[in-house]
Amino acid sequence: MTHRPPAGREVFAGGGQEAGTSRHETEPAGDPETGEGEMETTLRGIGVSHGVVIGEVRHMGTAELEPPTRQTTRDEVPHERRRARQAVEAVAADLTARGNLAGGEAQAVLEAQAMMARDPELIADVERRIAVGSTAERAVYDALAAYRALLAGAGDYLAGRVADLDDVRNRIVARLLGVPMPGVPNSDRPYVLVARDLAPADTALLDPSLVLGFVTEEGGPTSHSAILARSLGVPAVVALRGAVELAEGTVVAVDGSTGVVTVDPDPEQREEMLRIAEERRAALASATGPGATSDGHKVPLLANIGGPADVAAAVEAGAEGVGLFRTEFLFLDSGGKAPSEKKQVEAYRQVLEAFPEGRVVVRVLDAGADKPLEFLTPAEEPNPALGVRGLRTLLGHPEVLRTQLRALARAAEGLPVYLEVMAPMVSDRADARAFADACRDAGLRAKFGVMVEVPSAALRARSVLQEVEFLSLGTNDLAQYTFAADRQVGALARYQDPWQPALLDLVAMAAEAAGAEGKSCGVCGEAAADPLLACVLVGLGVTSLSMGAKAIPYVRAELSRRTMAQCERAASAARASDGGEQARAAAQSVLSGE
Numbered sequence: 001m002t003h004r005p006p007a008g009r010e011v012f013a014g015g016g017q018e019a020g021t022s023r024h025e026t027e028p029a030g031d032p033e034t035g036e037g038e039m040e041t042t043l044r045g046i047g048v049s050h051g052v053v054i055g056e057v058r059h060m061g062t063a064e065l066e067p068p069t070r071q072t073t074r075d076e077v078p079h080e081r082r083r084a085r086q087a088v089e090a091v092a093a094d095l096t097a098r099g100n101l102a103g104g105e106a107q108a109v110l111e112a113q114a115m116m117a118r119d120p121e122l123i124a125d126v127e128r129r130i131a132v133g134s135t136a137e138r139a140v141y142d143a144l145a146a147y148r149a150l151l152a153g154a155g156d157y158l159a160g161r162v163a164d165l166d167d168v169r170n171r172i173v174a175r176l177l178g179v180p181m182p183g184v185p186n187s188d189r190p191y192v193l194v195a196r197d198l199a200p201a202d203t204a205l206l207d208p209s210l211v212l213g214f215v216t217e218e219g220g221p222t223s224h225s226a227i228l229a230r231s232l233g234v235p236a237v238v239a240l241r242g243a244v245e246l247a248e249g250t251v252v253a254v255d256g257s258t259g260v261v262t263v264d265p266d267p268e269q270r271e272e273m274l275r276i277a278e279e280r281r282a283a284l285a286s287a288t289g290p291g292a293t294s295d296g297h298k299v300p301l302l303a304n305i306g307g308p309a310d311v312a313a314a315v316e317a318g319a320e321g322v323g324l325f326r327t328e329f330l331f332l333d334s335g336g337k338a339p340s341e342k343k344q345v346e347a348y349r350q351v352l353e354a355f356p357e358g359r360v361v362v363r364v365l366d367a368g369a370d371k372p373l374e375f376l377t378p379a380e381e382p383n384p385a386l387g388v389r390g391l392r393t394l395l396g397h398p399e400v401l402r403t404q405l406r407a408l409a410r411a412a413e414g415l416p417v418y419l420e421v422m423a424p425m426v427s428d429r430a431d432a433r434a435f436a437d438a439c440r441d442a443g444l445r446a447k448f449g450v451m452v453e454v455p456s457a458a459l460r461a462r463s464v465l466q467e468v469e470f471l472s473l474g475t476n477d478l479a480q481y482t483f484a485a486d487r488q489v490g491a492l493a494r495y496q497d498p499w500q501p502a503l504l505d506l507v508a509m510a511a512e513a514a515g516a517e518g519k520s521c522g523v524c525g526e527a528a529a530d531p532l533l534a535c536v537l538v539g540l541g542v543t544s545l546s547m548g549a550k551a552i553p554y555v556r557a558e559l560s561r562r563t564m565a566q567c568e569r570a571a572s573a574a575r576a577s578d579g580g581e582q583a584r585a586a587a588q589s590v591l592s593g594e
């Protein structure tokens with residue numbers, strides 16, 4: 001099933017935010033002469049990074065390279081062994097170098113891939129295969145296939161790492177075969193990158209001036225690829241069935257807000273897309289200053305950061321502070337042990353100094369599940385996402401929590417910053433009390449709060465709020481636990497749609513409880529980065545929104561066009577719906593006055 005591009009397409013692009021996007025009717029579009037090429041003109045995936053682009057499809061070079069089998073002679077063994085070792089080391093070093101270049105969250109992901117390549121057991125397996133007559137490339141291919149099967153069968157959580165492992169294998173095998181590395185296509189014209197799934201090694205180095213946007217067949221809204229796309233600021237649609245069938249060179253219009261990909265848009269559709277893009281650009285340019293609705297209801301817009309390296313982008317986007325400082329990256333980079341108190345003080349101080357008058361919400365270490373730390377996370381848990389993670393890990397290692405809280409207290413000393421500290425994965429009042437006690441014991445002068453990521457915390461938010469001063473909704477995990485759907489599994493991406501009314505109900509419960517207690521309730525999950533949904537969240541009573549820096553201008557612009565009453569009406573319409581897509585359409589229709 002392919003779709004042929006008519007010749008001579010121009011490529012044009014327009015960045016911007018979601019607003020009043022029209023949805024085109026779905027029609028078949030086969031080639032009448034050959035009968036070939038039945039493909040819908042409108043495909044729907046999940047929009048995970050805002051903006052609209054129209055451009056030609058270029059596929060990622062991710063084809064699996066299967067080296068031929070050949071029995072080597074005994075004399076060749078040392079040579080093959082050397083080739084294998086050199087290739088593994090070169091690929092690992094390249095991944096590390098890409099990580100250093102990319103910085104931020106991408107670096108941790110690429111480092112993890114470099115570690116996969118250097119895994120001593122894997123290298124031993126490769127050498128065993130070479131010793132019995134495999135070529136270096138075949139030995140790497142077979143050893144990684146065995147490793148892959150183990151990973152894929154080890155539960156959904158580890159299965160999520162298979163794409164990263166495949167990328168490592170493709171890179172080593174390509175190097176040994178002397179063929180180009182899989183990855184971003186060579187093109188001097190801008191294009192829409194299409195792939196089954198994007199490996200972090202490639203997304204981290206995408207050139208936004210050439211890559212207009214990307215579309216993947218797999219992945220979900222909280223997958224690595226989605227997070228990296230947002231940090232690059234290119235529109236992206238994931239979990240789009242049929243993406244890999246799009247023929248090279250086909251023109252597609254990608255709306256990274258609605259998740260709609262229009263194949264071969266006709267002149268009217270193109271005009272409509274450009275009009276939307278223009279409207280969004282104008283709205284972006286005209287909205288400045290602190291976040292607020294058009295009738296002056298203030299909603300602080302804060303940044304999610306992974307460390308000091310992300311601060312510049314947050315300041316540039318006009319963030320009014322940090323709403324989520326994910327401190328685990330500091331621990332992931334720390335060579336298998338907790339970073340020293342001194343190292344932590346330095347990192348925290350750099351962030352706090354960047355927002356002298358602003359608000360900085362630091363989340364204490366969130367280890368376990370999708371962020372395992374060898375020295376803290378139990379090795380054999382049947383369900384890591386339901387196991388010892390987040391605050392549960394810290395309560396089992398009080399010395400780690402104590403050191404982190406002490407480091408935060410020292411980092412804030414003498415600064416006028418408005419420090420808030422929160423715990424991840426809090427389930428009930430007892431958890432909240434244990435965290436608040438630990439903060440007090442460490443002599444921390446800050447506001448203490450908790451993340452609402454587990455439905456029980458939302459259901460009993462008033463009780464939780466007896467112990468702490470604020471709530472922050474982690475909608476990524478809250479969706480995972482509400483729908484019992486692992487956030488790392490692409491096939492379950494539908495459940496990660498933050499528009500799901502059940503999730504909105506829980507947000508409303510938490511926000512109402514905070515309102516009744518006179519306390520604040522922000523959102524720091526990916527939901528806050530969707531401009532339309534941001535309006536709905538505000539309508540539900542959420543008091544601040546925290547997101548990747550790139551999304552802030554889009555959210556600010558959208559919010560500045562709506563009154564509080566409109567946001568409330570959109571929120572009610574969304575909650576009255578039966579599914580995520582209907583909720584979005586209902587809110588859209590209220591906000592565009594239909």
Ligand code: PEP
Binds near residue numbers: 477
């Ligand atoms: C969340 O779960 O929504 C959240 C913000 O935390 P993380 O994505 O780091 O788990």
Ligand code: MG
Binds near residue numbers: 424
């Ligand atoms: Mg979370």
